[in-house]
Amino acid sequence: MTTAREPLALPFTEINAGMLAEVGGKAANLGELTTAGLPVPPGCCLTTEAYHRVAEGTALKDVIAELATTEAADTATLAELAGRARALLLEAPVPDEVGEAVDEAYARLGDRVPVAVRSSATAEDLPYASFAGQQDTYLNIVGPEAVREAVRRCWASLWTDRAVAYRASNGIDHAAVRLAVVLQRMVDAEVAGVMFTANPVTGRRHEAVIDAAPGLGEAVVSGAVNPDRFVVDMASGRITERRIGDKRVSIRSLPGGGTERADLDGTQEACLTDRQVRELSELGRKVEDHYGAPQDTEWAIDAAGGLWLTQARPITTLYPLPETTRDGLRVYFSVNVAQGVMRPFTPMGLAGFKVISGGAATMAGHPPADPQDGAAIATAGGQRMFLDITAAVRSRAGRAILPRALAFGEARAGVVFRQVAEDPRLSVTTTSVRPLIRTAMRIAGRVGAPKRVALALARPQAALDYTRRLGETLEARLRIAPDATAEQRLDHAERCLRGTFPMIFSIMPVVLVGYAGFGLAGRLSGAKGDQLQAVLRSLPHNPTTEMDIELWRLATDIGADPEAAEPFRTQPVGELAVRYNGGELKAQRAIERFLARYGHRGVAEIDLGMPRWSDEPAHILGVLANYLRLDGDDVAPDAMFARGAQEAELAVRQIVSMAAAKGRWRGRLAAFGLRRTRLFGGLRELPKYYMVEVLAAVRRSMRVVGEELVAKGVLDTADDVYFLDFREVRAALGGGHLGELVAGRRASYEQEVRRRHVPRMLLSDGTEPEALAVREAAEDGALTGTPASAGTVTGPARVVLDPVGAHLEPGEILVAPSTDPGWTPLFLTAGGLVMEMGGSMSHGAVVAREYGIPAVVGVADATHQIVTGQTITVDGSAGVISIAD
Template sequence: MKTAGESLALGFGDIDAAMLAEVGGKAANLGELTRAGLPVPPGCCLTTEAYHRVAEGAGLKEVIAELTATAAQDTAALAGLAGRARALLLEAPIPDEVRDAITECYARLGADAPVAVRSSATAEDLPYASFAGQQDTYLNVVGAEAVQDAVRRCWASLWTDRAVAYRASNGIDHAAVRLAVVLQRMVEAEVAGVMFTANPVTGRRREAVIDAAPGLGEAVVSGAVNPDRFVVDLASMRISERRPGDKRLAIRSRPGGGTERVETSSDEPCVTDEQVRALAALGAKVADHYGAPQDTEWAIDADGTLWLTQARPITTLYPLPETTRDGLRVYFSVNVAQGVMRPFTPMGMAAFKLVSAGAAAVCGFPPADRLAGAPIMAEAGRRLFLDITPAVRSRAGRAILPRLLAVGEARAGVIFQQLAVDPRLSVTSTSMRPFIRTAMRAAGRIGAPKRLALALARPRAALAFTRRLGEELETRLAISPGATAEQRLDHAERVLRGTFPTIVSIMPVAITGYAGLGLAGKLSGAKGEQLQAVLRSLPNNPTTEMDLELWHLAKDIAADPESARQFRTAQARELADVYERGELRAQQAVERFLARYGHRGVAEIDLGMPRWSDEPAHILGVLANYLRLDGEDLAPDAMFARGAEEAERAVRTIVAMAGAKGRLRGRLAAFGLRRTRMLAGLRELPKYYAVEVLAAVRRSMRVVGEELVAKDVLDRAEDVYFLDLRETRQALAGGSLRELVAARRAAYEQEVRRRHVPRMLLSDGTEPEALAVRAAAAEGALTGTPASAGTVTGTARVVLDPVGAHLEPGEILVAPSTDPGWTPLFLTAGGLVMEMGGSMSHGAVVAREYGIPAVVGVADATHRIVTGATITVDGSGGIVSIAD
């Protein structure tokens, strides 16, 4: 159906999924479902053109301009502007042709037919933002005049406070959004509800979750009722879970229009098993039609007819890695393990894959396509995962991987143990020989036996070896300023491929330090806090050395009144502008620091991310924050010295405990702990060197980007980080890649807003941790892994991104995870709580070295703790308590 005047109204049969701009998300889906032959109540849509004609007469341009200029965090200002926009639309005249279109559209559904009048925005029911409930719906509207009024109120609801705030937080342009309105014949539902064709709690695909309640579905959608819940396996149509609700309320249509709430009560299911299976089968058809899981609304009328009243993508599911391998696969997140929750840039992803190819070659399995990375590498949500299925299904993997995870990612270790009892992941490889052969081959290629022997017999020589390795690495990273783009790409691939074999050769030396600690523990009987104390203020840790050098730089700035004034009065961005002009009072001192440590940064394992030398505002802001520290006791160098003294006391205590059991035990414990103090700090060195490699390649790729700008392939040199290495080489032949880069930037920015990244993910979409997290949340317990001993009570500061973050001295840092880019914040922190990590993760190591209590692996901490709350961190027991 098309009415007069530039498609002001369209019937569902005239609409398909490609017409989002004309009819909005809800109508596009209803039209698509109708054309697919699925049971959708008849209806029509007043297009966005109708809204546009009314909005033009309302004079919204000034309000929209103000909204665009308002920060997403300024919710009060957004709400005020949203109210002005609604008032303008409610008062605006409706042109005759639009009024006629509404009348005709309604008439097509029957004389005085009861209809649902629903908003359908162009930014709604999208794959990345559902906008569910952001605009208004009016049910059981009867009569032409009532329909006209409901349509006008739907238009105004494009500017509800919640819709405006939602758009602002998702980066959606207010000026680009329009609203269509759906008129749909009401289903007089005996029972209705919602159905997800993937489990929204666990993420498992092809598992339908159905909520049902008597009356209209609004009771379920609005959360006004505890519905019956059913879980159905879509492959077998087996109902795996039935959970009755109390169903104390039903919403029903009133004669003559509107709805009413009716008190009800029943312990009996409101749908039969046969109806549940019919719903599941219908949901499977919808999901198959779209090729993706769907969130649907449904109704069953008095005749038992099943109707679909809405469908939209499920936007909260984490994307699945693509795989061609059969059977259930288990993926472990590299991002979570490394404390980098944001997505990788394409160039960063390409670099990591090439490094993994070098690792696979060391193990004797060089991939056929090195640029594609090791076969265990997988990508999902623009983040990296490892396919650890072979480890889960092998005897060797089940023996070794949980132990490794226990010290690096403790919660993942617990999840791994849970997976071991899943019958779908039974052991298929029982022999230890393949693992032993691979381990021995890899150990031989990196020289592990001689490195271990050197570290045991001559630890100072082992330290000298690690320094020489750094010098050799710098030589290999050097490239002629006149190198061609092709030569730079060849050089980048060569050094990235050799990164893993180079840096992993340090690990036997560092492991010797931790082995010494373990030996001393067994000989003495010491455990827990006593052993942790030995790891305080370890020397030879490049990250600690960096932090202390930064503190000394801050002290030098504080000693110069003019420099101190400049840092105390200017914002970080202003300081960066002055620095880039070469006019900073402490210019040379900052330049010296960045010459040594400027290759570091936030999310530094992503080659595409800026370094401190690229964008110094962050580190200059940290320096300004250091100037706020009062009291010598809080000075990091004093804290480090105290930590070293505590460590030496702990060493003496443990040696004495071992000596009490025998003189030889005491000597061996002393031997082991000397190696611990000297070598364990090297744990951070492999990553330090790896980041040096990535920073060098980043600089070289920027030069390639400048050449691509000169060739008119890219707009900016930085755009090269949104290409991979293969594409960059091909781009040198010419031809614009602007559209590809723009699309990737947009997709990257969408993923940056994703708050949740699973530690582990199954190929059927299940997040094994999900149910455990839900149970912990229900009990109100905040428990995690003890990471740094001690107890502290203080004010929580939730920080999701360290750039520009400010931490008052003594505040407790609550973060998703941390990498070295976060550690300057540790110097003012009174304690640390992290969602991710284990007792040997980066944040835990640094917290111990600074002697601040820390608990890591605390599920959902950044949501369950709010800034300003008073919390107690028990770093010995792994418990975080929130004051009432």
């Protein structure tokens, strides 16, 4: 069975978690569980070497080369190439030594014993991608010939359409993937199913969620049955939720091999006793303790009552818990979600944000012991920033103020906060308002709030002049000598990040005067809703609006010159960027002037590790090209701004008249307040604008340091510096090589970039409060089911009964009776998922969570009640589907 090269087969007892390359993810886990003494059915693994010896005699390399140049979105070409790869493996001759290894591995398990033949890929059951169901499994296979045929089909299943599409969407190199095959003695299950050792919908850790149904577990995994569902507190063994499914389908083994699907009458009796549920939960706890992380397991109970573990893999969809050293249940608020930046921060971006938070904490009278550690409440999770707001949640004053403040910037966050406050574990422990008042007074004093407020009330133009001079002072502070050493640049960067926050924050008292005037006018006049909101249209002194209008004027100037406009009208953005970088555009100097003023901005600009427009101008060039395609002056930004300003002035006059009708002084006060609103309201964008200038300046300076580290051989490229923090950069100046560290961080960062769901709030036990929303009575016409993947989406429905030949436009919501791995390519463009069958751990639910699309499963008669083309809203947290009229 072995050669001088590598073994062709290994028993589970000789396999461990470090053998991913030899045996694939599934076998590595089964071997690890076996050696840990857990109840795993005996088995062997045909190694990846066996697959390699079959594949090396084919033209598979040519197919892989074509796949490498095919875009993930080109599903038609991916499917065609996958079909070619399968055909090659199905027709390839099997070397004698490989065939003998298959026969000997099977014989080890007994004489014609029924086995499960299961694929085990090297890119499978990974911490960041489960690959659930992407390769094939064959159940109840009996006899050497049948086993050989099943093994061959498993090898070919590495190239199913769904597996190829999954790898492409996850950025996994096809050439680097191999397949092993598990032969495992079948459990003739009376009851089987899946168990997660953390709630995959709410995220709560140490809460086992069990789906169970009669017969083999395939019925549960594939979503063919509505299973019984149990939720168990793993610490106490208490069953906290019990939901009985109809269980109308069972998959069972046939005596001579193979399986059959039987339709059942359905029963309202649970298929597991409470004792069995607790035994499963205890088994799940042991598995989780062994791996040190939550696990997605499959299990079976035989006719004698024996409990078997048939698979375990990491739960890849749980959001990583923020780092903390604090005891007790903590509440975290996402800075990324609040800022609309769903992508992760670079390591230097995280480090920069922590230093900034330290400056803010110092201003509030709570300086960190080390400025680089940042404020005590600032932490990271999933390479994104979170703030620990537990103290506010457990404070009477915090509960009164914070939800209103959150709702102002992001309405849903305020709702979620109120829900968190209802958790009995987070009861109020601070009733006095004095700590808050002291902190507020300290901050007000340090930013000169009384003086700024008085200036804004009495001398508004002087207040505006102050904000302008502040920008000039800031620019002076950000300058650094071109010949500054790397150490000097690091010192300067930390000073800028730590010290400029209080200065920038001093604008806020002026802004608050504007919004106080807004609130005062509303009270004096009684105006509400749209009429009051109209006052805030087209506010002057907003740097973002000014930038947009400046960009439009640039486009207008380019459009007035046919020669300058020609490339923008005829060439793709990539070519425009090449010509701009080569200094070849006729509009070159005008664009350079714009970028000299606004080039510090960019996508995800609060991360100093992200490129700015001046670094990568393609985005701005694309915007200019789009502006030149606009038809009609009425859609021009400056025209829209002017119309908005006129509507705002009309609203001001109406509101003042409403207030004056209640009293002359009311009218005068309302007019005074709204004048301040119009003057100062637009300044709300200015603090962030200035802060982005700081981040851009630090970014430029750190790139110079990166170039020095490249010259020293420490880094491979200057941009690698953004994948270090400030301490690491300082240490790197002494020499060494950090290429491997940076490569690992880049890979981890790219994995996080693909994460599509980031929680607004998160508890330290993993719970996402938004996913715990209590389902209220559904509106007329709404459908209900089991929450499967959190989030809400509205879009056109696409009812699909068979995935073969089906097509989903991007954003369409897939409505299906159930799904198995063959449906996976449709998930690439689906905006959401509705299934008639299945539980929260069925295949469709697992993949929906991995792709970050909202999903509701177990929705009775969904494919008949929903019609293709209807607009529906899927609330994957509440389990509700609303159908538009």
